[in-house]
Amino acid sequence: MKKKLIFGHGFVLTLFIAVCTSVMDLKEIKGCGLKDKKSNDESLPLDSIQPDGRDKFNSNTTKGIGRQGRWFTYDGQPTYLVGFDSQELACDPTIDYVAALDQFVKYRINKVRIWTYCWFGTTSFKALTPWVREPTGLFNLDQWNPEFWERTKDFFISARDRKITVEITVFAPYPGWAAWWRDDGVPDTDLFKIAWNKKNNVNGVFSSNARGLFQSEFFNLNHPEVSHSGRRLRDYQQDLVDKVTSEFGAFENVYIEVCNEFGTYDLDVDTWHPWQLEWARRINETASNMVAVHAGWDKEGPFRPKHYWDSKFVDIMNFRLRGSPQEVSDALHYSQLKGKILSVNETPGFPENKEDFHNDLDRHTRFAWAIFMAGGHVGFYEDNSSRIGSQGWVNGAQRLKALREIAEKVSFWKLSPVNKKGVEYDRLIKKGPTGAGHQLLANPGSEYVAYFWGSQSANAVRIRLPAGAYSYKWYDVRDASLIKGGKVVRSTPGVVKIASPAITAWSPDSGLALIVKASKGKETAIWKQSHAQIASQ
Incomplete structure (x- = not known):
């Protein structure tokens, strides 16, 4: 965006402002320094703030789900995915998934996540499993369940x-x-009966370690135990991977995640990440579907995803994050220029898994917007798929629908939270209706999306823009309704003042979105003509 600031003579600038006053909210023109938290440069020139080139979209012929840089496409066109993590939706035989998917369509929800093996429902709702379960209740890892x-x-x-x-x-x-794992001396009355535990299968594998667990053994590609049929852990894991790709690889609307929440319970990811990369490689080589990995947690810091940044087998990096939009941005910061799709495919409960979107909708709305403003996609965690279509579910779906509809009002695939040097565009905003609570996506000089949350005020937004004519619109993130709009003009690069909507028009708990677009056509021509006339005086 940034061009060098060149101010004309004072009287010329004053005259130009007078000409433009009727079509803009601008009251002040001041230069402002831009400082990234990782940079000591207070005077970063505007022309150094450019989007990452990998965000440029070129229409392609990919059918179904695909990607262009860090954004999804569908049938070759950019698509912003919003969805639900409904793990048992396919494997729970009591659920009418057709009716559930019709609810998705009704609210423009275009993504769902499911699990291959919903171990938690084996006895609670008779979940269908990949393997046959014998009349004795034991699994047979050598036989698929058709x-x-x-x-x-x-x-x-x-x-x-x-x-x-x-x-x-x-x-x-x-x-x-x-x-x-349930091999800790607890009476055998649990609900899970995990198929990988030798107590729960007819195959004679796999045994607990001295702690009564199976970590890190599950992630050891060379684990030595051999089943009654002469097969090792890696063989069974590869069987499951290959079965998934052979059965589902032809579906153009499907992508495959290797592992849910890889790295839980103090697993040493630096040691065991090759396990996840190996299965990403296998999926990549046996199917055309895109591949996702679980790349990190907020508690692990922003550098843990480094194991996947440069992998040619990985398309999507999933995360489990908590915190404010700024904390989410910090967690994803070093992954934002790696050309991977960033996603939280299962929102956490707040705090510590205690509250879901059914009972803390505004907080989950802020979190969903945090992911979008960090350049990613989000799915709400629906712990009970039978609730799809209920009022609580509909409330969540409407918030996701609003997010998608606001995202689609801009060329979101051209936007980025950072420039190619990693400088955050947030620095372009110096003030707003919520003080420090803001995030910014930008395609400098063309389109901007700002998100504000937290304490309310009547403060106008001060945003640094290149010279030009711009329109702006404020949206309520609860329902994507338009609150206020207007136009502003800059004769030279600098700070523009945009009036904020009344505090009664939006909720500080869910937030407020601002879209700024460079004007085109007749408005721009009039501005250029006026600017040329003034500059010639």
Whole structure:
């Protein structure tokens, strides 16, 4: 965006402002320094703030879900995905998934995430599983369950017919959690009966370690245990990966996540990340579907995802994050220029998994906007798929619908939270209706999306823009309704003042969105003509 500031003579500038007063809110023109938290440069020139070139979109012929840089496409066109993590939607035989997907369409929800193996529902709702379960209740890891695979394929067809993208997670192990593995001396009355535990299968594998767990053994590609049929852990894991790609790889609306929440329960990710990369490689080589990995947690810091930044096998990096929009931005900062899609495919509860979107909708709305403003995609965690269509679910769906509709009002695939040097565009905003609570996506000189949250005020937004004519619109993020609009003009690069809407028109708990666009056509021509006449005097 940034061009060098060259001011004309004072009387010329004053005259130009007088000419433009009737069409703008601008009251002051001041230069402002721009300082990134990682830079000591107070006077970064405007022309150094340019988007990452990988965000440029070129229409392609990819059918179904694809990507261009860090944004999704569908049928070759940019698409902003909003969705729900409904893990058991396909494998719960009691759920009418067609009716559920129709609810998705009704609220413009275009993505859903499911699991291959919903171990948590094995006894609670008779979840269908990838493997046969014998009459004794024991699993047989050497025999597939055709009912599961057929129902899941039918689910994918129904989703495809509605242009809904499906993310399917191959592995969802918690081998470092005793309540999951259930080999800790607790009476055998648990609900899970994990198939990988030798106590729960007919195959004679796999055994607990001295702690009564199976971590880090589950992630050891060379784990030595051999089943009754002569097969090792890696063989069974590869079987599941290959079965997923062979059964579902032909679906153009599907992408595949290797593992849910890889790195939980103090797993040493620096040591064991090759496990996740190996299965990403295998999926990449056996199917045309895009591949996702779980790349990091907020508590791990922004550098843990480094293991996946340069992998040619990884398209999408999933995260589990908490905190304010600024904390989310900080967590994703060093991943924003790696050309990968960034996603939170399952929102956390606040605090510490205690509150979901059903009972803390505004907080989840802020979080969803935090992910978008960091250049990513989001899915609300629906812990009970039978609630799809309920009033609580509809309330969440409407917030996601509003996010998608506001995102689609701009060329979001051309926007970035940072420039190619990693400088955050947030620095272009110096003031706003919520004080320090703001984030900014920008395609400098063309389009901007700002998000404000927190304490309210009547303060105008002060945003630094190149010279030109701009329109602006304020939106309520709860329903994408237009609150206020107007126009501003800059004769030279500098700070523009945009009036904020009345504080009664929006909620500080959910937030407020501002879109600024460079004007085109007749308005720009009039501005250029006026500017040329004034400059010639």
